[in-house]
Amino acid sequence: MIRRSVILSCLIAMTLSYGHAQEWKPAGDKILTEWATKVDPKQPHPEYPRPQLVRSNNWQNLNGLWKYAVTDKSVSQIPTNWDGNILVPYAIESALSGVGKSLNKDQALWYTTDIVLSKKLRNEKTILHFGAVDWQCEVFVNGQSVAKHEGGFNSFSVDISQALKKGNKQQIALRVWDPTSDGPQPRGKQINKPHSIWYTPVSGIWQTVWLESVPKSYIKSTHQTPQVDQSSLTFSADIEAAQAGDLLHIIAYDNGKKIAESSNTPTETQQLKLENISLWSPSNPKLYDLEVKLMRKGKVVDQAKSYFAMRKISKKTDQKGIERMYLNDEFLFHYGPLDQGWWPDGLHTAPTDEALKFDIEKTKEMGFNMIRKHIKVEPARWYRHCDSIGILVWQDMPSGDLGGNNWDMHPGKFRAGKQDKDRTPESEAIFKKEWNSIMTQLHNFPSIVVWVPFNEAWGQFKTKEIVEWTKQKDPSRLVNGASGGNYLAPGDILDLHNYPEPAMPDPARFGKDFILANGEFGGLGLPIEGHTWQAKDNWGYQSFKSVAELKKRYSELITDLTKLLQLGLSAAVYTQTTDVEIETNGLMTYDRKVIKIPTIELREINEKLYDKNLIN
Known part of the structure; x- marks a missing residue:
């Protein structure tokens, strides 16, 4: 009888689990990646999430179907009525969440889940980890408030041992507030009304949630x-x-x-x-x-x-008296795509770990040796893949509090004077706290070789102070203080943006002080029917109608780039890895199903840039 009852209980649990899984499906009618069909609603992203500090035998993944509710912002108590299920860790606005709803600054997003706590996690301390929650949140365990956190791109943890009740059933709840572009917080490319180069908001949990058991010490x-x-x-x-x-x-x-x-x-x-x-x-x-x-x-x-890993990134003067970027005391031209890290089905969250790795693998196969991670921070596993595959990473700080800057960045021409944005003390504190946390959490990943605190004067403030602080915090890496932004003490690298042709700062004026970089160029567009975010009115910096036209123009840009390399350019970033929403200037379509210029042909074109005779 005992064995029968145990078997019956297991069957009931399996049936309930299967039933909940059946309730989930991607929301909306936008294009999906091939990995969308591989998402397991019982436990998406099941991989161990912290590759730089692994205790693999005493953790529990909490991803899966949670309940959610959208309430007025004033609501501070856990709701008793719920709107439905949401698949964690996909943002509520995404298709893979199964919800596909947007929020506004007057609303709060609530989550709850009842978990069965594994016995091995009831040791001495039980830690609850969140990979990332955008933006402001409060965590409750069994109705008790245990933590508050601000920051949409950094992980955080809380010791919940004292909030656990007897038995193995526990309740976790979360309240989230995210004003997106109505607030001063770092948000990257999100905006409340997506258009042009600005994309769909990402609110709430968007990285793995998990539990871990640790000793008191x-x-x-x-x-x-x-x-x-x-x-x-x-x-x-x-x-x-x-x-x-x-x-x-x-x-x-x-x-x-x-x-x-x-x-x-x-x-x-x-x-x-x-x-x-x-x-x-x-x-x-x-x-x-x-x-x-x-x-x-x-x-x-x-x-x-x-x-x-053992590696060294440094700035050195070459035989012509120009500052260059050296890896392990050898010159290596850094060339890679601007990588937004967006997905049509998961927005900030890749559908699966296989998908997360795919972009990096394809980038390497295309003949790039670097990725500029553009105003977004990825889950820790993304950086582990870069470490293993062998891709240099330029890591941006997500921008926020945009508008009001005097932006002046032109090839070889810089104007002196007041160009920093005046931000409120609250806004400045939010930026500094999150940038400090991001640099701390990502420090151990050897693939990261350059920090980029500001992009295109978007919220750029107190540049000299922020750049110097960044260099002092991590002297083991180079600092590109203002990629395409305002020339105000830019650190080690002077970086301008120019579309579509590559361009560089005047080496006669700046080459003896800074590494010279072209932080963005290209943006060549080619919409592929059946693989676009919307049916018409898609956009690129320069658009083409065929692969042959696109390849010809891309080849011309690389030829131009080799000439700049000879004059003193040390790095360049091509826009971009994939199409993103209405932008069709990716090397791949947004759904990753089409590589526009065949990989082998791209590699052959790009390899011209690594000829060391170009700087001799």
């Missing part, structure tokens, strides 16, 4: 920086509730073979000495494994796995 985060010239890895960690006498032990491995180890107190920075190391680059994306153990009286209190 545990490793919260690590900070690791390669020091190629010293043949060492600088390592430190944030340890919760460390005790006197504790040791932090780190071990480096190469394909399972121990190659170095070090121990010190948890508060001390360690130098892990390394020998015969293979340097990371796009042509050699070599990664080493790292094991981190918190030790107490000879016993392991907590442990986690990580990884690192």
Whole structure:
């Protein structure tokens, strides 16, 4: 009888789960990617979400169908009535959420889910993690408010141990407020009324939600920086509730073979000495494994796995007296697409991890060695894929609080004077807090080689202060202070935007002070019937009617680019990886089903840019 009742209970649970899954389907009538059919509504994005600090045996993925309600902004208590189901982690405006509704500044978005907490997560501490929630939210566990957070592009965590009740059933709820373009917060390309280069809003949960069990003393985060010239890895960690006498032990491995180890107190920075190391680059994306153990009286209190790479990015003067960008003390022209990271079905969220990886793989196959991640931050797994595949990343800070700037950026011509935007103290604080958090959370990913705090004067403020602060926070990377923005202490790189032809700042005037870059050019458009966001009125900086015309013009731009490279250009960014909404200037269609210029042909064209004889 006992066995029959257990089997019956399992069958009922499976039936309920299947029934809920059957209720979900993509909303709306927009184009979808091929991965939309692979989304499992019982648990989308099931992969472990934090590749730089892995405890894979004691976590629980909470993605799936939650309940949602849209209320007046004034509502502060968890609703008792719900509007329906929403598939987490896809934003409410997206097709894959199953909802496809927009919000306004006078509304709040509520979520709730009842979970069965795994017994292995009722150890000493239970941590609730959110990959990203846009924008302002309050978290409730069993009706108790446990955390508040602001920031649409950074992860956050909360210890919910004290809010858990007896038994394995627990309730999690979330209140979200997102004014999109009616607020001062970083938002990137979102706007309340999408048009032109501005896209559909993204509100609420848009990255993985998960639970983790940790001991009372545990490793919260690590900070690791390669020091190629010293043949060492600088390592430190944030340890919760460390005790006197504790040791932090780190071990480096190469394909399972121990190659170095070090121990010190948890508060001390360690130098892990390394020998015969293979340097990371796009042509050699070599990664080493790292094991981190918190030790107490000879016993392991907590442990986690990580990884690192040895690579160096620097600014050096070439034989002609021009500043160049060097990777591992060798010149390498950085060339990649402007990558918006948008999806027709998931908006900010890729349908699956396979889809997330696809864009990076295709970019590499097309002959690019870099991606400029444009005013968006991706889930941690995206950067892990870049590390593994071998793609350099220029990481933008998402812009916000736009308007009111005196924008003056022209090839070889810069005007002095007041050009920074005046932002309120609240707006400035929001920007600084989120940029600081983003840089901290992404620090360990070796593929990131350039930070970009501002884009095209969009909300650009106190430029000199922000750029200097960015450089001080992370001296291991270069800083492109104002990509296509206002020339006000731009850091290491002077970067202009020009469409459609490539262009560069005057090397005679600026070449001895800055690395010269063309942060955006191209934008060649080709709408492909059946693969556009809308049937007509699509847009590109320069539009064509055939692949042959597009390829011819693209080849001409690359020839122009090689001439600029010889004059002193160190990097260029082509707009863009994919079509996005009404923009049809992508190398691929928005649904990723058509690569407009065949991959092999693109690679052959792009390889001209890596001829080292061009700068000799």
